[in-house]
Amino acid sequence: xxxxxxxxxxxxxxxxxxxxxxxxxxxxxxxxxxxxxxxxxxxxxxxxxxxxxxxxxxxxxxxxxxxxxxxxxxxxxxxxxxxxxxxxxxxxxxxxxxxxxxx
Amino acid sequence: xxxxxxxxxxxxxxxxxxxxxxxxxxxxxxxxxxxxxxxxxxxxxxxxxxxxxxxxxxxxxxxxxxxxxxxxxxxxxxxxxxxxxxxxxxxxxxxxxxxxxxxxxxxxxxxxxxxxxxxxxxxxxxxxxxxxxxxxxxxxxxxxxxxxxxxxxxxxxxxxxxxxxxxxxxxxxxxxxxxxxxxxxxxxxxxxxxxxxxxxxxxxxxxxxxxxxxxxxxxxxxxxxxxxxxxxxxxxxxxxxxxxxxxxxxxxxxxxxxxxxxxxxxxxxxxxxxxxxxxxxxxxxxxxxxxxxxxxxxxxxxxxxxxxxxxxxxxxxxxxxxxxxxxxxxxxxxxxxxxxxxxxxxxxxxxxxxxxxxxxxxxxxxxxxxxxxxxxxxxxxxxxxxxxxxxxxxxxxxxxxxxxxxxxxxxxxxxxxxxxxxxxxxxxxxxxxxx
Numbered sequence: 001x002x003x004x005x006x007x008x009x010x011x012x013x014x015x016x017x018x019x020x021x022x023x024x025x026x027x028x029x030x031x032x033x034x035x036x037x038x039x040x041x042x043x044x045x046x047x048x049x050x051x052x053x054x055x056x057x058x059x060x061x062x063x064x065x066x067x068x069x070x071x072x073x074x075x076x077x078x079x080x081x082x083x084x085x086x087x088x089x090x091x092x093x094x095x096x097x098x099x100x101x102x103x
Numbered sequence: 104x105x106x107x108x109x110x111x112x113x114x115x116x117x118x119x120x121x122x123x124x125x126x127x128x129x130x131x132x133x134x135x136x137x138x139x140x141x142x143x144x145x146x147x148x149x150x151x152x153x154x155x156x157x158x159x160x161x162x163x164x165x166x167x168x169x170x171x172x173x174x175x176x177x178x179x180x181x182x183x184x185x186x187x188x189x190x191x192x193x194x195x196x197x198x199x200x201x202x203x204x205x206x207x208x209x210x211x212x213x214x215x216x217x218x219x220x221x222x223x224x225x226x227x228x229x230x231x232x233x234x235x236x237x238x239x240x241x242x243x244x245x246x247x248x249x250x251x252x253x254x255x256x257x258x259x260x261x262x263x264x265x266x267x268x269x270x271x272x273x274x275x276x277x278x279x280x281x282x283x284x285x286x287x288x289x290x291x292x293x294x295x296x297x298x299x300x301x302x303x304x305x306x307x308x309x310x311x312x313x314x315x316x317x318x319x320x321x322x323x324x325x326x327x328x329x330x331x332x333x334x335x336x337x338x339x340x341x342x343x344x345x346x347x348x349x350x351x352x353x354x355x356x357x358x359x360x361x362x363x364x365x366x367x368x369x370x371x372x373x374x375x376x377x378x379x380x381x382x383x384x385x386x387x388x389x390x391x392x393x394x395x396x397x398x399x400x401x402x403x404x405x406x407x408x409x410x411x412x413x414x415x416x417x418x419x420x421x422x423x424x425x426x427x428x429x430x431x432x433x434x435x436x437x438x439x440x441x442x443x444x445x446x447x448x449x450x451x452x453x454x455x456x457x458x459x460x461x462x463x464x465x466x467x468x469x470x471x472x473x474x475x476x477x478x479x480x481x482x483x484x485x486x487x488x489x490x491x492x493x494x495x496x497x498x499x500x501x502x503x504x505x506x507x508x509x510x511x512x513x514x515x516x517x518x519x520x521x522x523x524x525x526x527x528x529x530x531x532x533x534x535x536x537x538x
Contacts, residue, residue, distance in 0.1 A: 026463030028165045028456040033470035036161065036452045040445055041475060043531040044538050052527035078509070078521050079487050083473060086491020086505030091471060 031094025034087075038099065046099060055099055063096035144169045144462050147229055147239040149219045149400060151175025153182070154245035154432025154447030156206060157536045161455035163210040169462070172213040172237055173206065174229070180537070181272030183303065184444045185529050190269070190280050191313030192321075193482050199272060201537040209538070219400050224425060241458050244406060244413075245432040245447065246398025247271070248302050251411070254394045255368060262370035266389045270302060282388045283314065288322040290387030293375060294329045295365055296336070297394040300412070302433045302442045304337035305488065307392055309478040312342065315350040316481050328384065329356040330377060331363040332394075337441075338478060338488050338508050345480030345518075365391070397434035404428070412436045417499045419457035419467050420450055429454050438499030440492055446474045448536060469494050471502070477525035485509075485521030 043049045046056035069075040070084035148159045159173040179200045188194035206212040218232040228236040252259045269279040296307035318325040346354045357363040367376040373389040396411030406413045413430040420429045432447035440446045449472040457467040471493045490506035492499040
């Protein structure tokens with residue numbers, strides 16, 4: 001916990017224009033928004049409530065592999081093959097980076 | 104408020120985010136908009152449903168320096184999605200109810216339970232029925248739908264206790280459920296779905312399915328008659344296959360051009376006339392789902408066009424009729440995206456990111472978004488339709504080769520799996536919207 005004086009210093013520093021916490025240079029990149037669109041089915045933390053599979057524990061490459069397999073119809077799926085087919089390689093990489101990168 | 108939001112972060116994230124400034128934000132220091140010189144940016148979100156609540160939450164997630172006020176008349180939101188499971192008798196109404204505590208506590212959204220009655224675009228304020236006017240720098244309007252009673256001859260809103268629409272959540276569903284429970288065996292339930300576009304394209308057919316499931320068990324001599332304004336419907340092949348497998352001939356669907364179009368409703372007698380008035384159908388339970396348009400406040404605010412819906416720039420969902428206002432969810436014209444809770448949720452994230460970009464004079468991200476509609480043909484028989492949308496040539500268009508419906512003629516285990524995912528989807532989306 002910072003001392004009162006330190007807080008005053010810090011508070012003043014906060015008056016400087018600084019990037020918003022999650023916005024890199026004032027904008028949210030599309031990879032982040034696309035990754036967030038996955039949460040609609042996989043839950044707000046990506047951990048998959050109930051029967052929904054979790055996407056939160058996978059590595060970036062793991063997610064890329066999974067989404068690519070779905071897109072190529074190379075793996076068992078009910079709906080993910082239909083979803084994955086909608087994304088380009090670049091989009092899959094961007095989505096995977098965000099999901100794997102989040103805490 | 105800032106403290107509440109940032110308390111969920113680790114110190115490492117705060118330091119990464121903006122060094123000293125990050126810590127300043129965490130300790131409730133000056134909430135300065137990024138890249139701006141003045142006070143914190145304020146966004147007012149009108150409507151606390153799937154679209155509005157998601158947008159309020161994600162605005163805070165994307166940029167905690169933005170002050171977000173969500174105005175929602177009701178203290179709780181009853182989802183329409185999942186409502187048919189309650190009508191079918193295997194789900195509780197309370198499980199469809201969601202509150203705003205998490206939005207307040209976890210995300211620092213200021214939630215005001217009041218009704219927006221209008222606005223002053225020049226002053227940049229919305230007027231409330233009870234409280235003081237709320238100033239905004241940008242406005243998000245997600246008012247859902249309103250019904251076109253002028254297009255239903257013979258009935259009005261005043262008749263909806265006798266002839267429920269149950270096309271908005273909560274009390275209307277309770278009414279319809281009670282009527283179904285009270286109906287004698289041998290009765291006929293008549294459902295009248297509207298012409299496109301309307302909220303939740305597969306909804307009426309999931310409803311017919313689950314009412315049939317209930318009747319099969321409890322009132323086996325009863326029937327469901329669907330008098331449709333349309334000649335086709337969402338996931339029709341799959342629904343009809345499921346109806347044959349599960350319900351025999353318990354559900355009869357009449358296409359618009361084959362006599363399904365409503366000519367007139369007699370709510371007192373629960374009768375409908377079709378075929379220009381030459382055919383009469385008596386119902387023991389009558390569910391008329393009227394044609395729709397954008398929620399009333401959108402009209403009041405001048406955000407609708409002649410179609411009754413709200414035209415927007417589909418990269419940002421900013422109204423094309425008024426600057427500084429975004430409209431999303433059912434009320435908006437969103438290209439190929441259907442009117443669904445899932446669409447509203449995705450549009451809300453796109454809009455939140457766009458608002459952040461606009462506040463900072465940056466390029467909007469134009470993410471690819473999606474929709475998924477899960478339907479239960481029976482409690483253990485699920486089907487789905489999915490689509491992915493990308494902005495191209497002025498519209499959100501379905502991505503070629505992606506999306507589609509569940510396979511027809513599938514094994515039982517697939518239907519059981521999708522039924523499980525249907526329930527999982529509900530838990531996930533409501534967690535995403537309200538959690």
